[in-house]
Amino acid sequence: MISVEEALEIVLSKPGNYGTERVLLNKIVHRFLAEDIFADRDSPPYDRVMMDGIAINSSAMDAGTKHGFLIEGIQAAGDVQKKLQQQQNCIEVMTGTLVPAGTDTIVPYEQIDIIDNRAFLKQPFVPKNHIHQQGSDHKKGTLALQKGKRLAAADAGLLAAVGIEQVPVFTLPKTAIVATGNELVPVAQVPESHQVRMSNVYALQAALQTDSIAADIFHINDDETILLTQLSAIVKDYDVVLISGGVSKGKYDFVPAILEKLGVQKLFHQVAQRPGKPFWFGHQPALQTHVFAYPGNPVSTFVCHQFYLRQWLSNNFNNHQKLPLAKLSGEINGSAALSLFISVKISNDDNTVKEIVNNGSGDLFSLTKTDGFIYLPKGAMHYSSGSVFPFLKID
Incomplete structure (x- = not known):
C-alpha cells in the first residue's frame, strides 16, 4: 500500500496527450488554453x-x-x-x-x-x-493569457479584445464512466429491497462537466465474462475510463484481474488513505488508455476523482497548481496510519472550514452538504483549531 503522495506522483507521471483544437468564444469556459495569447495592441488603445x-x-x-x-x-x-x-x-x-x-x-x-x-x-x-492612459493595462505584444490557463468568463472578454475569435484549447479526452454491481438499477426504476439506484456515475458525470468533459455512462454486472467483453470494448474506444466499484477484496471484485487481462498495466492498487483506500490506477500502453478504478462507496469515489483525476487533467494541460490552504474551525482527529480526506463546510463569517460529520464513505447525503475536503497527512493523531490544511474545493 502506497502513500497519497506516491499515488499522486504516479498518476501525474502518466500524462495523456489528446492534441489541440479551436473553439468559439462562447465555448471556452473551463477549457484549458493551448497557446500563449499576446496583446495585438495597447490596452486601452488610446487615452x-x-x-x-x-x-x-x-x-x-x-x-x-x-x-x-x-x-x-x-x-x-x-x-x-x-x-x-x-x-x-x-x-x-x-x-x-x-x-x-x-x-x-x-x-x-x-x-x-x-x-x-x-x-x-x-x-x-x-x-x-x-x-x-493608453497602454496602462498592457502594452502591445505583452502576454495577455498564459498557455495552460483554465479559462473563465472574464477571459472571453479579453480574448475578444485582442481579436481571438477561434480560441486554441487542449482537446479533452474521450471519457467513459462504468458502474459495476448486480445491485444497481436505473434511476427511473423502483429498486427491490436488495437493490439501489445508480448514483456514483451521475455524480462523476456532473463533476466532469465542470471541466467541460461529456462522458458516456455504462453499467456492467459482476460477471467475469460480461465484464471482460464489455470492458475490452470500452478500453479500446475511450481515452479515459473511470470505473466505480469492483476493486476491493470481495469475491465479486473482478475488475483488477480483468484489466490485467486487457493489458492495462497496474501502477498501484490501494492507497493509505480514508476514504478511498482500494483505489486502483493503470495504463494501457498500446492504446494509451488511462483507467481510474474507484471504490464503490460514493464519498470514496468522489474524493478519488476530485483529488487524483482533476489534478491529472490539469497537469496534462500545462496547468500546474497546488491546492489552496484552509484554516480549520474546531479540533479534529488524525490517523497514524492513513491520510484523511475530511468533508468540510466553509464558514461565511470568518472564511474558515468546519468538519461535517458523516456516517462513513457510504453516506451519499453528506456530499450535498460538503463544500470540499481538507487533506490530513498521516502521522499526527490530533489537530487543534486554527490548523491549516490543503483544501480540495468542489466546483
Whole structure:
C-alpha cells in the first residue's frame, strides 16, 4: 500500500496527450488554453475618457473658473478624435471615448453646471484626472493569457479584445464512466429491497462537466465474462475510463484481474488513505488508455476523482497548481496510519472550514452538504483549531 503522495506522483507521471483544437468564444469556459495569447495592441488603445463630463486643458483653469468653459462640441464614443480649438474652452465627452486633442483633464458632469452652452465649475478639479492612459493595462505584444490557463468568463472578454475569435484549447479526452454491481438499477426504476439506484456515475458525470468533459455512462454486472467483453470494448474506444466499484477484496471484485487481462498495466492498487483506500490506477500502453478504478462507496469515489483525476487533467494541460490552504474551525482527529480526506463546510463569517460529520464513505447525503475536503497527512493523531490544511474545493 502506497502513500497519497506516491499515488499522486504516479498518476501525474502518466500524462495523456489528446492534441489541440479551436473553439468559439462562447465555448471556452473551463477549457484549458493551448497557446500563449499576446496583446495585438495597447490596452486601452488610446487615452480613454473614464467619466461623462467635459474635457479641458488644465492650464486654462483660471480663465474657465471666472467665465466658464465654452462648449465647442461633443466627443461621443466611436467618434474620430476631436481637437480643442481654443485653450480656454471645453468639449463634452462620454465615457469610453478618446480624450480630445489639446485636453488633459476630465471634469465629471456632477462637478459642473452648464448654462448658456458654458460649463461652470462647482468645485476645484484635479488636473490630469479621470483619464485611462493608453497602454496602462498592457502594452502591445505583452502576454495577455498564459498557455495552460483554465479559462473563465472574464477571459472571453479579453480574448475578444485582442481579436481571438477561434480560441486554441487542449482537446479533452474521450471519457467513459462504468458502474459495476448486480445491485444497481436505473434511476427511473423502483429498486427491490436488495437493490439501489445508480448514483456514483451521475455524480462523476456532473463533476466532469465542470471541466467541460461529456462522458458516456455504462453499467456492467459482476460477471467475469460480461465484464471482460464489455470492458475490452470500452478500453479500446475511450481515452479515459473511470470505473466505480469492483476493486476491493470481495469475491465479486473482478475488475483488477480483468484489466490485467486487457493489458492495462497496474501502477498501484490501494492507497493509505480514508476514504478511498482500494483505489486502483493503470495504463494501457498500446492504446494509451488511462483507467481510474474507484471504490464503490460514493464519498470514496468522489474524493478519488476530485483529488487524483482533476489534478491529472490539469497537469496534462500545462496547468500546474497546488491546492489552496484552509484554516480549520474546531479540533479534529488524525490517523497514524492513513491520510484523511475530511468533508468540510466553509464558514461565511470568518472564511474558515468546519468538519461535517458523516456516517462513513457510504453516506451519499453528506456530499450535498460538503463544500470540499481538507487533506490530513498521516502521522499526527490530533489537530487543534486554527490548523491549516490543503483544501480540495468542489466546483
